Structure formats: C-alpha cells, structure tokens
Amino acid sequence: MPASRAYAHDPGVPALRRLLALNPALDDDALAALRVAIARTRTVRPHRELMSEGRDIVETLLVLDGWAARVRQLADGRRQIMNFILPGDLIGLCDYDQPVASSTIVAITPVTICTAPDRSVSPSLARAYAISRAMDEAHLMAQITRLGRLNAHERIADLLLELLERLSLVGLATGGSFVMPLTQEVVADALGLTSVHVNRMLQQARRAGELVWSGRDLMLTAPDDLRGAIGRNPVQVVRRAE
C-alpha cells in the first residue's frame, strides 16, 4: 500500500473525520449524503490539475485521499504554492453562480476525490462547509505571515506544525509523525525559498534534534516545544466549548 494512500481500503474516513470535527452536530441527512458521495470516487494522478485558473468552477470537490497544492505560476517560470490541500479539504466551495477559479490546483500525490454533496442537503452540512471555508481563509493568512515576517527556519517549522495539526484533525498523524510526500523543492515553492536553502535549514533542524525526516516519514520530535519556540498558535475560527 503506497504510503500516500493510507486509507485506500476505506476511503472517506479522513474526510468524514474532518467534517465531523468542524461540526460535531452533522445530522443523518448530511452523513447519508456524504456516504453516497464517497461511494463515487475518481483518482487524479500527480501533476494533473484538479482545477484551473481562469476556468469555470463546475462543482465542489471533496478530497478523500492524497495531497494537492494551490499554485500560481508566473510568466517567467517562478512558482508559488498558496497552500496545501489535504484529505477532508473542499475545493471550489463558493456561494454564487458562474464562479471562475482564481488559482490552479495540482495533485502532488495521487488524489482521490468525489463530488461534494450540495450544501442544501442539510443546514449542519452547510455549517461544516462554512467553517471549512473560514479555516482555509485563516490558513491563507497564516501563509502570508510566514512569508512576510518569518525567517527560513521559522517558516519551515511553522509549515510543518500546520501540516501536523491539520493531519492530526483527520487522523493521519500519530503523535508528531506523519507521511510527508513533499519534496524539498515543493516545500521551497510554498515558503518562498530555494530548495537549496530549504535543504540547509532542514539539516540544521535535524542536527538540532527538532525533526527526523527520512524517506516519506517525518517526525517532529517535540511539536509543543517547537510551537513555543517560534510563537505559533493554531488556527481557530469557532468558539470552543469551555
């Protein structure tokens, strides 16, 4: 079983976990619609586009498995990754007719998707979608802060912590470890750095004992310490019950 498709035998588990985490009050209508949706999957191969800048958005997609990236390519070949898209994430969510995609989304690993149930299926589902969207927005802002005000070491640590937090939410991380399908070059494209510099900083982090990354397995040795060291606080968009 390829490491990047940990749930190929039971697709949709991470996606369901995420939507339930966003709205624990998902009702039966929502769950039933999700089950039906998840029964019809497609798989997109690496480097293929899930959505293309300037093209109409025809449906909302729910990612069941695999990683993708929201990318913008400049005329001279420079490339910027806005954010990563993980299992449970929604693609192309919006509330008006004839939307046009303002960015391109490419698969990094093989990505399994399905058509997301319409929000009208249930108010509880609509709420989960709305919260998902707010979190996406918060992650975009986190990315802006990373690029604007953190140095290379902090950028890397902050991104890895975000990935850990998001994967933990869907049950794809255990402790500080998760499957990391990104190359250093992809990380560089996300962090506004060169792959050479990402490499140097990663080795420094390894020597400092902050992380172990061999093959596709990445472990943050002490996520909480690291979080404290770089002053990160996780994204939050709903009032948590006391």
Added chain:
Amino acid sequence: MPASRAYAHDPGVPALRRLLALNPALDDDALAALRVAIARTRTVRPHRELMSEGRDIVETLLVLDGWAARVRQLADGRRQIMNFILPGDLIGLCDYDQPVASSTIVAITPVTICTAPDRSVSPSLARAYAISRAMDEAHLMAQITRLGRLNAHERIADLLLELLERLSLVGLATGGSFVMPLTQEVVADALGLTSVHVNRMLQQARRAGELVWSGRDLMLTAPDDLRGAIGRNPVQVVRRAE
C-alpha cells in the same frame, strides 16, 4: 475636507458603486436596505480596532470611507499586514454562527462604517457578498504570491497596481492617481520589507519615472506599462460577459 474622506458629504457612494460593480443586478430590496444601513454610520479613529483576533464576530460591517488593514502581530513585535480594506469592502462576512475573528483589523485613516444589511434581504445582495468574499480571497492569494516570489521592486509595483484597480472600481481613482494615506512603514509591513528598503525602492521607481508620490497624492505614470513589466493580471472571479 481631509483627503482621506473624499466622500464625507455623500457617504456610501463608493460602497454602493462596488456592490453594484460586483453584481449589476442588485434589486430594489437590496438597494433600499443599503440606503437604510448607510444612514446609520459610525467613525473609527486611526489605530483603533474594527475587529479583534480571537473575539467573536458580532456583525458584518460595510466600509463607507477610509482605509483599514488586516493585521497580525507577532509576540516579538514583528507585524504583518495581510491586506488593506478600502471603501466598499465588507468586514466579518461569514456564513455560520459564533464565528471567531482570525485576525485583527485596525483603522489606518478615520474609517466610516455601518452595519451591513443581512444577506437574507435579497438574493442579489447575497450574490454581491459572495463575490466580494471570493475577491477578498483572491487578493489574499495575490498577496501570498507577492511575498513569496516577487522582489522588492515588483512587490511595490504590484501592490500599488492592486490598490489602483480596487480604488478605480469604487470611483476613488482618476486615471493612475489616487489618495495614498499609507506611510512607507505601513507599506513595508504589508510587503514583508523594512521601511528603509521601501524608501530606497520608491526613490528608484521615482527616478525611473514610474510614479509620482508627494504628500498624499500618488500617481502611477503608466499603469498599463507597469502591469506588463511585472507581469501582473488583475483579479477576476466571475465570468465577464463577452
């Protein structure tokens, strides 16, 4: 009349222009609700917060006049501006209960606001709001690309072009000129640079004849040329009629 409050005598004109631009089909219900809303304004003084990170969002605001910024402050004092908020922009738009603000918004100039009419007033208004939200998101992504892959000169040019485009939409720019209430330090905080470097790059741009910026009046000499030179294409989220 202070330059930053060009429409103090007729508040709401830029805001109405923007919403009408986003959805030309705004119906009478929407327009009537907007007129009522715009009749009850408040003004927030510079440096005051319009919304605070971690606090509940109690209502959606519509900006009638003045500039604000969405800001994130780091523990050690570093500051990153996510985006600028201009007349016609909506603050705190979201589709679920008990939202928590994921960023702080501070007034840069005196900012005149009103409570935005509820989306339920009219489907056409809801559509305008949805498009507004999609544009905000696209602007966040533009900011990510700026910070991640553009150099200092390109960042400045790209930001100024975005401001010009947005102000043109609401009728607050004539040709390539608009009132620019930002200090170089604020520009630096938005672009992930230092004010010293922004200053140097601005002078270089002036010497190159790209812009004239004296006092609060800024003019881009040849916006189209500049747009071509840095390879910028404006934000677009709806299919434009052919």
Added chain:
DNA sequence: CGTCAAATTGACAAGGTTCAAGGACCGTGG
C-alpha cells in the same frame, strides 16, 4: 518657532540565492 512623525541617507552585516558538481535513492529492464 518648536515639536514630532515621516522620509532620507550611508556604511556595514546578514540571510538567502545562484551556479555547479557530486552522491544517494529507487524503480525498471535486461
């Protein structure tokens, strides 16, 4: 005319990039 914030300047340091080359890893085919 004095005051304060903002803009400007210079010298120097640092963080990150570029270029170029070598080495490790992995799946494929003979």
Added chain:
DNA sequence: CCACGGTCCTTGAACCTTGTCAATTTGACG
C-alpha cells in the same frame, strides 16, 4: 542480480538583495 536512468538530496563558494543601525533632513501643524 546487477546495471541503468532519473529524480531528489547534499555540498561549497561567490554573489546579491535586503536588513540593521544610526544620524540627518524634511514637512505638517499648533
């Protein structure tokens, strides 16, 4: 089982963009 090819990772040295520090000038305004 090994050789091959490609992708990714690693390393060094020179270079360049941007940051830092500190001082000076400008401009708005009471």
